[in-house]
Amino acid sequence: MGASLATAGVICAAAIAAAGLVGVGAAAAESQRAAGVADAAALAAADTLAGFAAGDPCQRAGEVAAAQSATVEKCVLDGLVATVAVRTSFGGIPVAAVARAGPPL
Template sequence: MAGSTAAVGIIAGAVLLTGGLAAVGSASVAGQRLASAADAAALAAADAASGAVAGVPCDLAGELAGAFGARVEACDLDGLVATVTVAVSVGPVAARASARAGPPP
């Protein structure tokens, strides 16, 4: 009886550990995707601001962020430098990432 109780405890602990590691891995992947969305959106906005691509900078940023499943929360232009903040809801939590793009200083 004691051996089966110990086995159940070990299996339950392994299941909880696996679930926790899966949640951390999922959050890490979501964070990387969100950072990629912010980078792409900032690059698109900076390209439009410089005239390399036709369009309104923040509109292009919104289109690219939407392709990643994110939304633009802020889009600021300072000359040719674009700063974009994107967000996505992961369950009850809203994750955010920001990126800047433009010509070198």
């Protein structure tokens, strides 16, 4: 009987640890997704600045971010370089990322 309880305890502890690791992994994946959204939004803004797309660069960045369930928090244009900060959330926790795009130096 004692061995059965010990085995059940070990199995429960392993299940709790696995659930925690899944949560951490999912949060890390969301962070990388936010970085990808920021990259795409910054590239869209930089392309618009360079004349490869029509419209307002920051509005274009907002459209790209919105298509991926994120919002643009900040859009700074400096010449042909666009810096875009986006925000999304993971389980109610805000996740932010910043990216910069422009012509090669």
